[in-house]
Amino acid sequence: MAGDAPAESLTPIDDGDGRSAFWGAPRAPMTLGISHDSGLTWPLLRDLETGDGYCITNNSRDGLNREYSYPSITGSADEALHIAFTRFRQAIEYVRVEPTWVRDGPTS
Secondary structure: OHHHOOHHHOEEEOOOOOOOEEEOOOOOOEEEEEOOOOOOOOOEEEEEEOOOOOOOOOOOOOOOOOOEEEEEEEEOOOOOEEEEEEEOOOEEEEEEEOHHHHHOOOEO
């Protein structure tokens, strides 16, 4: 979460349109959340990947970028979830998750 990053690593961005954003929030863990009430609550949370999520640099070649980002998810007829996301901006990781893995994991 952004609150976990050192304050000096968060760079505010002001493009003059009245909105605010920042650069440098950690991008980890990669967590799958399941809601049964249209997103009001998320009782099922499972980490697909964990790490520090460091993303202050675009230097992936030297291992300086350790973010998980740009997730995409779809379901199949057998109720499995198919998830793809970038790993450290070096590769695309694919994970197939069985419904029991999500359902039998810890709840929030």
